[in-house]
Amino acid sequence: MARTKEFDREQALDAAIEVFREHGFEGTSTDMLVRAMSIGRQSLYDTFGDKWKLYSLAVERYAAAETDAHIAMLRGAPRAQDGIRAMMERVAENASQACLGVNSVCEFGQSRPDLTAIHQAADRRLKHAAKQRISEAQADGDLDATLSTEETADFLFANVAGMRIAARGGAGPAELKTLARIALRAVT
Amino acid sequence: MARTKEFDREQALDAAIEVFREHGFEGTSTDMLVRAMSIGRQSLYDTFGDKWKLYSLAVERYAAAETDAHIAMLRGAPRAQDGIRAMMERVAENASQACLGVNSVCEFGQSRPDLTAIHQAADRRLKHAAKQRISEAQADGDLDATLSTEETADFLFANVAGMRIAARGGAGPAELKTLARIALRAVT
DNA sequence: GCATTTCTGGAATGATCAGTCAAGAAAGGA
DNA sequence: TCCTTTCTTGACTGATCATTCCAGAAATGC
Numbered sequence: 305m306a307r308t309k310e311f312d313r314e315q316a317l318d319a320a321i322e323v324f325r326e327h328g329f330e331g332t333s334t335d336m337l338v339r340a341m342s343i344g345r346q347s348l349y350d351t352f353g354d355k356w357k358l359y360s361l362a363v364e365r366y367a368a369a370e371t372d373a374h375i376a377m378l379r380g381a382p383r384a385q386d387g388i389r390a391m392m393e394r395v396a397e398n399a400s401q402a403c404l405g406v407n408s409v410c411e412f413g414q415s416r417p418d419l420t421a422i423h424q425a426a427d428r429r430l431k432h433a434a435k436q437r438i439s440e441a442q443a444d445g446d447l448d449a450t451l452s453t454e455e456t457a458d459f460l461f462a463n464v465a466g467m468r469i470a471a472r473g474g475a476g477p478a479e480l481k482t483l484a485r486i487a488l489r490a491v492t
Numbered sequence: 493m494a495r496t497k498e499f500d501r502e503q504a505l506d507a508a509i510e511v512f513r514e515h516g517f518e519g520t521s522t523d524m525l526v527r528a529m530s531i532g533r534q535s536l537y538d539t540f541g542d543k544w545k546l547y548s549l550a551v552e553r554y555a556a557a558e559t560d561a562h563i564a565m566l567r568g569a570p571r572a573q574d575g576i577r578a579m580m581e582r583v584a585e586n587a588s589q590a591c592l593g594v595n596s597v598c599e600f601g602q603s604r605p606d607l608t609a610i611h612q613a614a615d616r617r618l619k620h621a622a623k624q625r626i627s628e629a630q631a632d633g634d635l636d637a638t639l640s641t642e643e644t645a646d647f648l649f650a651n652v653a654g655m656r657i658a659a660r661g662g663a664g665p666a667e668l669k670t671l672a673r674i675a676l677r678a679v680t
Numbered sequence: 681g682c683a684t685t686t687c688t689g690g691a692a693t694g695a696t697c698a699g700t701c702a703a704g705a706a707a708g709g710a
Numbered sequence: 711t712c713c714t715t716t717c718t719t720g721a722c723t724g725a726t727c728a729t730t731c732c733a734g735a736a737a738t739g740c
Binding site: 326328330331402406407409410411413414420423424451455456458459461462463464465466467469470472473474475479482483486487489490491 | 601602608647662679
Binding site: 521522523533534537542543 | 731
């Protein structure tokens, strides 16, 4: 069996993610995709099925990578509170590019069960890691223990989304850092 | 001059708003619009120009109405802190329907200057009213005076957006109320 | 009843869309 | 060198898109 040319599937998917996060699903045409991915149209359909399957895959991959990055920040400091702060500050620094997760929720709400499942899976995994670290920080006396870990996690994630919308609306890094700081104050 | 049939322009615009806030600009077709607005296709083009002009007008009208509603809550209580809480709680109660402002920012970012101008105008007006009430609440000793009124207002608005994304992602009223409560704690 | 105006509804236009097809170029295995 | 496989390219198909055109219905003023 002759293994030949074979474009880089993951690299193409990353290019698709970049287009989708900027223009959304409806705002992206297959022409935009094949151009950005640097592959032929037929290769796109052979490899990914159709536009919706490619989008789902893009959201799934993005969600997994973003969840990994959040968790890496959470666990990247010895002191739990520092990990939590690092997670929020990373969002402030990276918010100049649109978030595919927020965009996807905003564009489709709860109308596509397969998409909802992807979001929920990523959310569950991130929340699990966050609750551990929050609980730890509460035990350290760094976070308010009168809030449940669930409430604290939900609040921080809502603020991540809020910061990203603020950034999409024009807020700069300084303003975003202030938002992160005040959000952390709320749970301290 | 014979004034005749004349459909209700504002009622039609409200119907368009309802479609746009659920499906976004790209996800809405002119057929969906004429059906929802209960007017002929030609009337739509005669009255509103084209799809983009109608969308801009819808966003503008929605932003004005939403800003009015926020300000009414802010000013609806004798005690400033109660007004601020009422604003946040109203968001928690009404978040089952998508917000056209959040959707519009999310879909287009800063790529359409005319849209950006609409958002900024509404934001400026709301922030002006909010800062007054925040300042008052700080003087009452109900809000933390070490935060600037600007920072506090920005934080509350980011949390409004965050709550709306959370709702779009499936969060129920109870969870939203908790988010509002913790957000208020942050600035207290 | 008649004229005027506005709205409706359907048909048409041309663009763009997602997705398919077919021919050939590129590349590695034998 | 030849075969097999994969990728590219461009043309093609319907469908749908926004928008325009047009003929006629509805409603009001006179």
